[in-house]
Amino acid sequence: MYSFLNNEFLPAEKTFVHVSDLAVQRGYGIFDFFKAVNGKIPFLDDYFNRFYRSADFMQLPVSLTREQLKDVVYELLQRNGVTDAGIKIVLTGGCSPDGYEIATPNLVITQHALTMPSAKLLEQGVKIITHEFRREMPLVKSINYTTGVWLQRKVKEASAYDVLYHLQGEVSEFPRCNLFVVKESGEVVTPARYALEGITRKNILSLDGAMPVTAGTVTLKDVVQAREVFLTSTTKRVVPVVQVDDTIIGNGKPGPVVQQILSELVKKEGHL
Ligand SMILES: Cc1ncc(COP(=O)(O)O)c(C=O)c1O
Incomplete structure (x- = not known):
């Protein structure tokens, strides 16, 4: 190679x-x-x-x-x-x-080599934990993943899939993914600041589907009270989150919005 x-x-x-x-x-x-x-x-x-x-x-x-x-x-x-x-x-x-x-x-x-999330993972959704941290230069795709790499043990010990960064209650991103929440109102929101501008995030923000998707402030409270939560990246596309620390999201199963966004995204990828 x-x-x-x-x-x-x-x-x-x-x-x-x-x-x-x-x-x-x-x-x-x-x-x-x-x-x-x-x-x-x-x-x-x-x-x-x-x-x-x-x-x-x-x-x-x-x-x-x-x-x-x-x-x-x-x-x-x-x-x-x-x-x-x-x-x-x-x-x-x-x-x-x-x-x-x-x-x-x-x-x-x-x-x-690329490995996409398995069908089982998408069906079941994942648990995430939270950690107080904000990247130094959030808009830069830096090679420095010190905190993310260091947190892997904590993630494993919690039997979690990933860890969500927040500072003083405002959430930003995962070490390698962006976050979206579906609020009780049906609004889909991703953190507007302190997060890398992921290309998957950008594509979801520009979907012209039925539901409005916006960038705004997202708090830890918004996350645990959300109807649906999901993470996004190039390799993972869209992965539903069904547990945040000890809190079960919605009914503990991936919801309809995440499924719809995933299928629209796949369509968008194929249409180029
Ligand atoms: C900090 C961070 N946020 C989000 C993402 C997701 O971005 P993209 O959708 O462009 O893969 C990445 C990708 O590596 C990342 O490093």
């Missing part, structure tokens, strides 16, 4: 960055992640917009234009002979002589 490093395709097992890279030394870097489906990449422009925006905010120049990057991504799929895969583009802080100053970024593109 091939990967791509800066300006060349390399066997994946020979794709390295040096230990002096700021990604290793200081956890400084950004990335993006999207999926190829039947040889096409749905919403690629959205992912690229977020990638270049994160890079710009973190003062990391990207050596390739969007067109060049797109060509490289499709060539990688072709070289690896796959039509369905996850693609990760990482841009690091670069090899820094003093281990602190931003240097010339390393651009690394790798291909990954």
Whole structure:
């Protein structure tokens, strides 16, 4: 299998960055992640917009234009002979002589196997726990997942699927997913601030289905009192949440809104 490093395709097992890279030394870097489906990449422009925006905010120049990057991504799929895969583009802080100053970024593109949530998981829904935390730069897709990685033990011990971040009662996001609640009023809301602007979230916000979906303030109270709760991401699409800490959501089963949103999203992915 091939990967791509800066300006060349390399066997994946020979794709390295040096230990002096700021990604290793200081956890400084950004990335993006999207999926190829039947040889096409749905919403690629959205992912690229977020990638270049994160890079710009973190003062990391990207050596390739969007067109060049797109060509490289499709060539990688072709070289690896796959039509369905996850693609990760990482841009690091670069090899820094003093281990602190931003240097010339390393651009690394790798291909990954994709596993979507099982039918059983979607049928049953999942339990989540909560944790008081807010990411430093919520709009940046940073490579720094320290808190999420550290929380995995707590998640496992609680037999939970994921952990929802909140600060002083205002919820934001999961380490790798966005949150939506269906309020008693039927309104579907996702946190407007302190959360990454997920592409799945964006697609759900722009669905023109029957129910109104908006971005606004979501509190912990809104979550535990919600009729339905669900999380979203590129790899998971939409996963229903039926328990938050010790509170059962609704009747403890995935509800109709999450099912409807999932089917509209699948349709939207296929229509590109
Ligand atoms: C912090 C965070 N929130 C949300 C998401 C979901 O975003 P997307 O729908 O673009 O996959 C991710 C994806 O990795 C993430 O890291």
